[in-house]
Amino acid sequence: xxxxxxxxxxxxxxxxxxxxxxxxxxxxxxxxxxxxxxxxxxxxxxxxxxxxxxxxxxxxxxxxxxxxxxxxxxxxxxxxxxxxxxxxxxxxxxxxxxxxxxxxxxxxxxxxxxxxxxxxxxxxxxxxxxxxxxxxxxxxxxxxxxxxxxxxxxxxxxxxxxxxxxxxxxxxxxxxxxxxxxxxxxxxxxxxxxxxxxxxxxxxxxxxxxxxxxxxxxxxxxxxxxxxxxxxxxxxxxxxxxxxxxxxxxxxxxxxxxxxxxxxxxxxxxxxxxxxxxxxxxxxxxxxxxxxxxxxxxxxxxxxxxxxxxxxxxxxxxxxxxxxxxxxxxxxxxxxxxxxxxxxxxxxxxxxxxxxxxxxxxxxxxxxxxxxxxxxxxxxxxxxxxxxxxxxxxxxxxxxxxxxxxxxxxxxxxxxxxxxxxxxxxxxxxxxxxxxxxxxxxxxxxxxxxxxx
Amino acid sequence: xxxxxxxxxxxxxxxxxxxxxxxxxxxxxxxxxxxxxxxxxxxxxxxxxxxxxxxxxxxxxxxxxxxxxxxxxxxxxxxxxxxxxxxxxxxxxxxxxxxxxxxxxxxxxxxxxxxxxxxxxxxxxxxxxxxxxxxxxxxxxxxxxxxxxxxxxxxxxxxxxxxxxxxxxxxxxxxxxxxxxxxxxxxxxxxxxxxxxxxxxxxxxxxxxxxxxxxxxxxxxxxxxxxxxxxxxxxxxxxxxxxxxxxxxxxxxxxxxxxxxxxxxxxxxxxxxxxxxxxxxxxxxxxxxxxxxxxxxxxxxxxxxxxxxxxxxxxxxxxxxxxxxxxxxxxxxxxxxxxxxxxxxxxxxxxxxxxxxxxxxxxxxxxxxxxxxxxxxxxxxxxxxxxxxxxxxxxxxxxxxxxxxxxxxxxxxxxxxxxxxxxxxxxxxxxxxxxxxxxxxxxxxxxxxxxxx
Numbered sequence: 001x002x003x004x005x006x007x008x009x010x011x012x013x014x015x016x017x018x019x020x021x022x023x024x025x026x027x028x029x030x031x032x033x034x035x036x037x038x039x040x041x042x043x044x045x046x047x048x049x050x051x052x053x054x055x056x057x058x059x060x061x062x063x064x065x066x067x068x069x070x071x072x073x074x075x076x077x078x079x080x081x082x083x084x085x086x087x088x089x090x091x092x093x094x095x096x097x098x099x100x101x102x103x104x105x106x107x108x109x110x111x112x113x114x115x116x117x118x119x120x121x122x123x124x125x126x127x128x129x130x131x132x133x134x135x136x137x138x139x140x141x142x143x144x145x146x147x148x149x150x151x152x153x154x155x156x157x158x159x160x161x162x163x164x165x166x167x168x169x170x171x172x173x174x175x176x177x178x179x180x181x182x183x184x185x186x187x188x189x190x191x192x193x194x195x196x197x198x199x200x201x202x203x204x205x206x207x208x209x210x211x212x213x214x215x216x217x218x219x220x221x222x223x224x225x226x227x228x229x230x231x232x233x234x235x236x237x238x239x240x241x242x243x244x245x246x247x248x249x250x251x252x253x254x255x256x257x258x259x260x261x262x263x264x265x266x267x268x269x270x271x272x273x274x275x276x277x278x279x280x281x282x283x284x285x286x287x288x289x290x291x292x293x294x295x296x297x298x299x300x301x302x303x304x305x306x307x308x309x310x311x312x313x314x315x316x317x318x319x320x321x322x323x324x325x326x327x328x329x330x331x332x333x334x335x336x337x338x339x340x341x342x343x344x345x346x347x348x349x350x351x352x353x354x355x356x357x358x359x360x361x362x363x364x365x366x367x368x369x370x371x372x373x374x375x376x377x378x379x380x381x382x383x384x385x386x387x388x389x390x391x392x393x394x395x396x397x398x399x400x401x402x403x404x405x406x407x408x409x410x411x412x413x414x415x416x417x418x419x420x421x422x423x424x425x426x427x428x429x430x431x432x433x434x435x436x437x438x439x440x441x442x443x444x445x446x447x448x449x450x451x452x453x
Numbered sequence: 454x455x456x457x458x459x460x461x462x463x464x465x466x467x468x469x470x471x472x473x474x475x476x477x478x479x480x481x482x483x484x485x486x487x488x489x490x491x492x493x494x495x496x497x498x499x500x501x502x503x504x505x506x507x508x509x510x511x512x513x514x515x516x517x518x519x520x521x522x523x524x525x526x527x528x529x530x531x532x533x534x535x536x537x538x539x540x541x542x543x544x545x546x547x548x549x550x551x552x553x554x555x556x557x558x559x560x561x562x563x564x565x566x567x568x569x570x571x572x573x574x575x576x577x578x579x580x581x582x583x584x585x586x587x588x589x590x591x592x593x594x595x596x597x598x599x600x601x602x603x604x605x606x607x608x609x610x611x612x613x614x615x616x617x618x619x620x621x622x623x624x625x626x627x628x629x630x631x632x633x634x635x636x637x638x639x640x641x642x643x644x645x646x647x648x649x650x651x652x653x654x655x656x657x658x659x660x661x662x663x664x665x666x667x668x669x670x671x672x673x674x675x676x677x678x679x680x681x682x683x684x685x686x687x688x689x690x691x692x693x694x695x696x697x698x699x700x701x702x703x704x705x706x707x708x709x710x711x712x713x714x715x716x717x718x719x720x721x722x723x724x725x726x727x728x729x730x731x732x733x734x735x736x737x738x739x740x741x742x743x744x745x746x747x748x749x750x751x752x753x754x755x756x757x758x759x760x761x762x763x764x765x766x767x768x769x770x771x772x773x774x775x776x777x778x779x780x781x782x783x784x785x786x787x788x789x790x791x792x793x794x795x796x797x798x799x800x801x802x803x804x805x806x807x808x809x810x811x812x813x814x815x816x817x818x819x820x821x822x823x824x825x826x827x828x829x830x831x832x833x834x835x836x837x838x839x840x841x842x843x844x845x846x847x848x849x850x851x852x853x854x855x856x857x858x859x860x861x862x863x864x865x866x867x868x869x870x871x872x873x874x875x876x877x878x879x880x881x882x883x884x885x886x887x888x889x890x891x892x893x894x895x896x897x898x899x900x901x902x903x904x905x906x
Contacts, residue, residue, distance in 0.1 A: 012887065042819065042882060042887065044881065044882060045819065045821065045822075045882050048822065048882060053822070053823065054821050054822065054823070059821045060821050062820070290875070300880065301880055301887050302877060302878055302879065302880035302887055302888070303877070305887050305888050306877060306888075320874070321874060322874070323874065323875060324875070325877065326877055327877070328877050328878065328879035329879050329880075329881075330879040330880065330881045330884055330885070331881050332881050332882075332883040332884060337884060339879055341879065366495065366498065367515070368498065368507050368512045368513050369498075369501065369506070369507065370506065370507070397850075397851075398850075398851055398853060398854055399854075399884070400851060400854060400878075400879050400880075400881075400884040400885050401851055401852075401853060401854015401855040401856075401857065401858055402854040402857070403854075403879045404854065404855070404858040404876075404877075404878050404879055404889070404891075405854055405857040405858040405860075405861055407858075407876070407877055407878075407879070408858055408861040408862050408865070408867075408876055409861050411875050411876065412861070412865035412867070414861075414865070421773070421774060421775070421776065422743070422776060422777070422864050423857075423860070423861055423864065424755060424756070424759060424778065424779060424780070424781050424857075424860055425755055425781065425853075425857050425860075426755065426781035426782050426783040426792055426794065426853050426856045426857055426860070427753065427754055427755035427782075427783065427853075428497065428782075428783045428784050428785050428853075429495060429497060429498050429501060429785075430785040431783055431785060431790060431852070431853040432783070432853050434465065434495065434754050434755055434758050435755070435758050435759075436857070438857075
């Protein structure tokens with residue numbers, strides 16, 4: 001009898017799990033269930049399709065259910081809700097009344113947009129961004145309005161603000177925290193990003209939570225700090241919470257961050273015991289931080305595919321682990337790129353760590369080479385051990401590789417001194433300074449830690 | 454009495470040593486001697502000035518001798534040859550008959566272009582590239598010729614070939630090895646680079662050393678493999694050798710690679726003993742490889758400033774080390790970037806290591822995001838320990854950060870399995886694929902090492 005693998009969820013985590021399971025087990029019967037109509041796309045790509053940088057929504061979809069069927073012998077059941085899972089009997093019960101037994105189950109139902117329960121939030125003209133269907137509706141609606149309020153200045157809120165601004169709309173961003181991309185990057189780095197976005201014509205109302213949305217039949221304004229901001233559309237970019245419907249029904253343990261607690265093999269817990277033959281992955285789970293002991297959620301596409309791979313190997317009967325996450329991320333905001341990895345100042349404080357910061361401003365090319373763009377690097381280290389805990393970058397180009405570089409250093413518990421002494425950078429005038437801005441920041445940090453300069 | 458620090462050489466290593474010594478010792482008397490007229494420029498920037506990407510030669514010069522005098526209280530003596538150093542008496546003897554005592558000496562006289570002693574090599578129209586003066590002469594001479602032969606398809610030869618081709622000249626590159634950037638990158642990666650350069654209209658004659666340069670009063674042709682290649686100019690890009698004039702006079706130990714042997718504190722050896730108060734840095738020295746036990750030379754600008762910093766701190770009375778080098782490098786060849794770090798296949802064989810390779814071809818952006826460019830990543834691991842030993846990249850953009858990322862992994866003795874399991878990549882559609890090409894290459898390599906797929 002071939003192994004029966006069932007995957008619930010068809011985002012990055014679920015489909016990577018299914019494909020990886022197929023690679024590791026050519027014989028298995030693999031079924032994927034999703035409530036969604038469209039599969040295999042990056043939610044952040046929806047924003048580019050709304051803006052029109054990407055011509056149509058179809059092109060962001062990597063593969064169709066038919067492709068999975070024909071090319072990988074994986075059955076994808078779209079628009080199909082799973083009502084419950086019987087963990088003891090190892091059976092998935094579909095909402096249409098059918099059921100399917102499994103040998104191994106991958107749960108990857110992702111996250112749900114969190115929308116604060118304020119007045120007017122159900123009015124026509126209030127949108128969230130995650131699914132293709134929502135994106136299509138928003139794109140059509142944007143043609144009929146000139147003025148948009150975006151709630152939340154996190155990465156998704158800012159990406160959306162830039163996209164809508166590029167479409168020529170008036171854009172106001174409301175944020176309850178005092179700085180953009182709050183908690184994940186520090187105030188000084190936030191300030192660079194906010195200034196850049198303001199330069200694009202985006203207005204910010206900071207430290208001011210939205211309290212209501214006004215309108216008779218549809219959105220007419222958003223209210224924050226007692227002031228009314230007239231608009232034809234409100235986009236809620238107020239974060240993603242783990243989708244806990246099935247985990248709760250299944251009795252899986254939920255951790256302190258409100259997500260499914262998982263072992264390094266990505267197995268969930270139930271009644272204080274690891275559950276055999278169930279694996280969890282993606283936006284719905286909580287794992288260990290690789291920067292410091294403590295839990296984090298890593299709700300990133302890159303994390304989803306990494307966790308999906310591990311879940312898929314294990315579901316296929318192999319063995320793989322996902323030990324811990326640093327959640328390196330990068331975003332592109334109209335000619336500027338911002339990125340981070342490991343702990344920010346705020347997160348380090350949350351974990352009770354004393355930190356020292358080093359920062360440098362440089363260029364992405366040699367000073368004399370045309371086209372160089374400003375880039376700011378910041379490194380955070382533990383005051384006690386001098387271990388690098390986090391890094392942040394904001395610059396005009398070539399930011400992604402640098403944040404991966406720092407991610408590797410943190411993973412290997414590298415101290416600032418070791419970084420300065422041994423972390424060579426590659427150099428040629430069109431792609432870097434002879435001493436990279438990251439190395440410069442590390443030298444500043446080392447001087448501070450050693451009390452000189 | 455303030456400490457007397459003398460630096461011989463005013464390239465990246467020498468001037469970084471002088472500036473770093475000043476930062477660490479505000480009182481010291483610091484003198485820099487150089488035979489050169491121009492100081493503080495990157496030799497590879499000379500090529501961009503010849504091409505005209507950079508408008509004039511002046512703009513590649515970071516600082517003038519006057520700047521060092523006024524801003525850093527460092528006396529730079531240009532066009533001043535040091536005839537000898539009396540190591541026992543600690544005195545530098547200048548060619549003009551004056552002399553200067555030192556408490557600490559930094560020797561950073563760099564490299565000299567190696568030019569094979571073939572027939573016709575002294576003819577007018579034969580050039581090397583390193584100094585500003587040569588660059589200016591070559592730029593003027595290029596106006597009078599349409600056809601150039603470049604000898605050597607290493608990084609400098611290829612950069613020069615692209616520059617001269619961009620000026621509209623016919624360009625033929627002669628290379629004695631069968632592939633471009635030989636030994637440093639592998640044949641398969643070389644092939645991508647060569648094909649790209651051929652697409653720019655550059656002709657290659659491979660596996661064919663130059664045997665003579667013909668001409669009556671000036672260059673008329675180059676001869677290789679019994680064939681004559683007519684041309685008005687020959688550019689010798691046949692490598693840089695350590696400048697051993699002063700080291701030999703001083704009796705310093707020369708290592709098996711023909712360069713000054715140095716301790717991790719960058720002190721040279723003499724009569725089997727470490728020399729006190731002398732530090733060496735830059736193109737003239739040999740150090741340990743960080744990838745495998747064995748010596749390497751790292752003749753890179755980025756290495757020069759790193760070593761210069763260590764020499765400067767130590768010369769100022771501090772303590773710093775340069776333990777080992779991986780020599781990450783990157784070059785830009787007309788819309789393509791090539792880079793490497795650690796060991797290539799050829800170097801691994803030289804060191805007697807059995808290796809396994811993993812390679813992946815991807816894009817620099819998400820498949821659907823406009824403007825993405827092809828990028829190929831190759832990772833080399835030790836067959837026995839699975840430790841990553843080297844990496845190579847060729848792609849249209851965002852190559853430098855990735856090679857630094859791999860450099861960090863090699864420095865930390867990361868295995869392929871650890872890389873696959875823990876090395877997360879940051880992702881957003883405009884700057885990477887959800888699983889970066891480097892991570893893809895690591896997965897291919899892990900599958901090969903583990904005998905599956």
